Amino acid sequence: xxxxxxxxxxxxxQSKSAEKEPYFKALEHVTFEQDDRNCLVIHAPKLVExxxxxxxxxxxxxxxxxxxxGRYDNVINSGGVKLFPEQIEDKLQPAIKQRFIVAGEDDxxxxxxxxxxxxxxxxxxxxxxxxxxxxxxxGKFEVPKEIYTLEKFSETVNGKIQRKKTIKAxxxx
Numbered sequence: 001x002x003x004x005x006x007x008x009x010x011x012x013x014q015s016k017s018a019e020k021e022p023y024f025k026a027l028e029h030v031t032f033e034q035d036d037r038n039c040l041v042i043h044a045p046k047l048v049e050x051x052x053x054x055x056x057x058x059x060x061x062x063x064x065x066x067x068x069x070g071r072y073d074n075v076i077n078s079g080g081v082k083l084f085p086e087q088i089e090d091k092l093q094p095a096i097k098q099r100f101i102v103a104g105e106d107d108x109x110x111x112x113x114x115x116x117x118x119x120x121x122x123x124x125x126x127x128x129x130x131x132x133x134x135x136x137x138x139g140k141f142e143v144p145k146e147i148y149t150l151e152k153f154s155e156t157v158n159g160k161i162q163r164k165k166t167i168k169a170x171x172x173x
Contacts, residue, residue, distance in 0.1 A: 008042055009066070026064040034060055039072055057084070074163065076104035076112050081141045083114055088142045095131035097122060099153060102144060103167045116144035117170050119153045 009024035009032075026032060031043045035053060042052040055073055058066040070084035077083075085102045092100065099119040104112035118128065125147045132143060154165035 008044055008047075022067045023061050023065045024068065031063045032058075032060060032066050033063065034058060037072055040066060040068075074103075076102075076114060078104065078107075078112050078114055078141060079110040083141060088114070088138070091135065091137045091142065092116070092132065095135050096128060099161065101153075101161060101163060101166060103163070105146065105171060107145075113145040114142065115146045115148060115170075117148045117150055117153075117166060119149075120151055121149050125149070 007027065008030045009026050011024045012021035029044065029046045033041045033043070033051075035041050038057050038059075040054045040056045040058045042054065044052065055071050057069045057072055057075065059069065060066050070086040074085045075082055076085065083102075083104075088102050089100070092102070096116075096118060098121050101117050103115055103117060105115045107113040116128070116132075121128065123131070128147055132138070148170045150166065150170055154162040154169060156162060
């Protein structure tokens, strides 16, 4: 969470022998709540005096644990279904060899439709579609409706993908 000064929670990462733990657990003296957007509010009195309101959409398990769904800024509303790009990207990872992101594109029927943007792909769009179709982890709303390619994603100086600039480069809006 880029808004925080330091770490406030931990979770077990995925290993070969175990599934990834879905819930982050608060460190000592840290508690959580949600705002009206379902975004995480952090209470860490030893770090900051006031509550820290994030743009991270979460589900609270308790006041000391939460599951992270994605960034409020990135949510795609497709036909009334909220799609979280970060979760869909995790599910697509086994099917796509190059860097990629998913995003929403304006759609008359759905409001927004899910799209996939692949950086400098070595596979054809048809091969990518086929690999995605073979994934058993995707829900029916999580399958991209369109695939776009881009030679190079926009990046920060550290190499992090600049999601909004990359989407704008593809969609031109």
